[in-house]
Amino acid sequence: MNDRTDSQHLAAPFGDDYGPLLTGVHAPLTEEYALEDLKLIKGRIPSDLNGVYLRAGPNARYAPNGRYHPFDGDGMVHAARFQQGRLTYRNRWVQTDGFKEELAAGKSTHYGIRETLKGRSDRRLKDTANTDLIGHRGRALALWYMSGDAYEIDPITLQTLGKSQAISQSGGKISAHAKVDEVTEELLFFDYGNDAPYMHYGVIGADGALKHYVPIELPGPRLPHDMAVTERWSILHDLPLFHDHEAMALGRHRIDFHPEMKSRFGVIGRFAPGESIRWFAFSPCYLYHVVNAWEDGDWVVMVGCRYMPALDAQGGIDARRTAKNVAELEMHARLWEWKMNLRSGETAERMLNGQHNAEFPTCNGRLIGRKTRYGYLIDHSETVTLQWSGVRKYDLFTGEDLGGWSDDPQHSWYSEPWFAEADHASAEDHGYVVAFQWNDALKRQTLDLFDARDLARGPIAQVGLPHRVPTGFHACWIEADRLARR
Numbered sequence: 001m002n003d004r005t006d007s008q009h010l011a012a013p014f015g016d017d018y019g020p021l022l023t024g025v026h027a028p029l030t031e032e033y034a035l036e037d038l039k040l041i042k043g044r045i046p047s048d049l050n051g052v053y054l055r056a057g058p059n060a061r062y063a064p065n066g067r068y069h070p071f072d073g074d075g076m077v078h079a080a081r082f083q084q085g086r087l088t089y090r091n092r093w094v095q096t097d098g099f100k101e102e103l104a105a106g107k108s109t110h111y112g113i114r115e116t117l118k119g120r121s122d123r124r125l126k127d128t129a130n131t132d133l134i135g136h137r138g139r140a141l142a143l144w145y146m147s148g149d150a151y152e153i154d155p156i157t158l159q160t161l162g163k164s165q166a167i168s169q170s171g172g173k174i175s176a177h178a179k180v181d182e183v184t185e186e187l188l189f190f191d192y193g194n195d196a197p198y199m200h201y202g203v204i205g206a207d208g209a210l211k212h213y214v215p216i217e218l219p220g221p222r223l224p225h226d227m228a229v230t231e232r233w234s235i236l237h238d239l240p241l242f243h244d245h246e247a248m249a250l251g252r253h254r255i256d257f258h259p260e261m262k263s264r265f266g267v268i269g270r271f272a273p274g275e276s277i278r279w280f281a282f283s284p285c286y287l288y289h290v291v292n293a294w295e296d297g298d299w300v301v302m303v304g305c306r307y308m309p310a311l312d313a314q315g316g317i318d319a320r321r322t323a324k325n326v327a328e329l330e331m332h333a334r335l336w337e338w339k340m341n342l343r344s345g346e347t348a349e350r351m352l353n354g355q356h357n358a359e360f361p362t363c364n365g366r367l368i369g370r371k372t373r374y375g376y377l378i379d380h381s382e383t384v385t386l387q388w389s390g391v392r393k394y395d396l397f398t399g400e401d402l403g404g405w406s407d408d409p410q411h412s413w414y415s416e417p418w419f420a421e422a423d424h425a426s427a428e429d430h431g432y433v434v435a436f437q438w439n440d441a442l443k444r445q446t447l448d449l450f451d452a453r454d455l456a457r458g459p460i461a462q463v464g465l466p467h468r469v470p471t472g473f474h475a476c477w478i479e480a481d482r483l484a485r486r
């Protein structure tokens, strides 16, 4: 089977005059597919792997108006569904308001983030829902880097169902990253913007209703990317990297890193008022992604990927280059632990592993907010933007590298790997790690499965796909029992 799900989406490729981020491994697909009977290259699909792996990414439908940034590309979801030893694949655009409008117009009617500066209010920015996916109440929510709507997607058919009512009821925005406590099925989220109080924090219940939404006062507009949760607390980020507001007022886009400031993490009770948040100060850094957080006695522990500031010739922090690297999505991150003592106010932080440029972290999703020993991250290329050249498992308590794998570190482009629990799992890492891989030397696209207990063994199964899955951003895994709630 190789049917297009919607013939309106037939598109002529718009040529490759639009820069490196729309060509080669990044070039968008022009079609939507639903595929089964895929070619098994290696091993077999385990029958105790049941659920769906979803990956989001930019897939521009029309040639951009002006300069292009990966956050501008229309969101497309790629799904690998596992059922009793069978695998099916499908991909579909997220039918955002902007996407539908452009489909009707037959061209781009919006501008990208580099072309919509202050003073250009005639240029509309498109919420592309292209950045992250999270499973909640048997549905997937497609989220966007800039804080946008939450588009609800059927995780099997990939049909866009509409916008989350709860998010529309709150401020109408949700950051790219939110957390689902799979024990309570509550969704914890935040949004941020350029107007005081600059951040809000909220909770959506297992019934889909907005249960809590409170202002979080920050000293000014910030660019937080992720948050963390434990069983009782949520942890919000105030980091010393943000827009230069004078430049912004003049219509220029500039992000500054402020090494003279602290990074602050705010701990707030899950349903507590905004003013009760308690801030803890740490060394200045930027932080894209959290692996997980948990409570350990009086301590709240958060493990994440600390963006390592660029250094100048004297070994001091090069603030300008640090900010530029972050803006250009050049990742130089190390696995890091931050600890906050809720009784004494003490803090502690340490690098857990200095060896690997580790990013796009995931863990056993059932245990978000609970103590987890294992994290599954990508090896990020130090030189090629968005090239994730391998997958690696870490001990989150000690930072020990528990082994990784790459078919070809020079030519493999993996997607964000997710841990997929095996049926009747008997341990935290009893399951599989799932990722797409494009090999640009072999011009070969595969879906790779690893035994999560031993990534260094290499893929236990590899399935070929007839087309390239363009590079993207985040993924998620929704277990079969959680799919059943849809």
Ligand SMILES: [Fe+2]
Binding pocket: 132, 176, 177, 225, 288, 289, 474
């Ligand atoms: Fe992210």
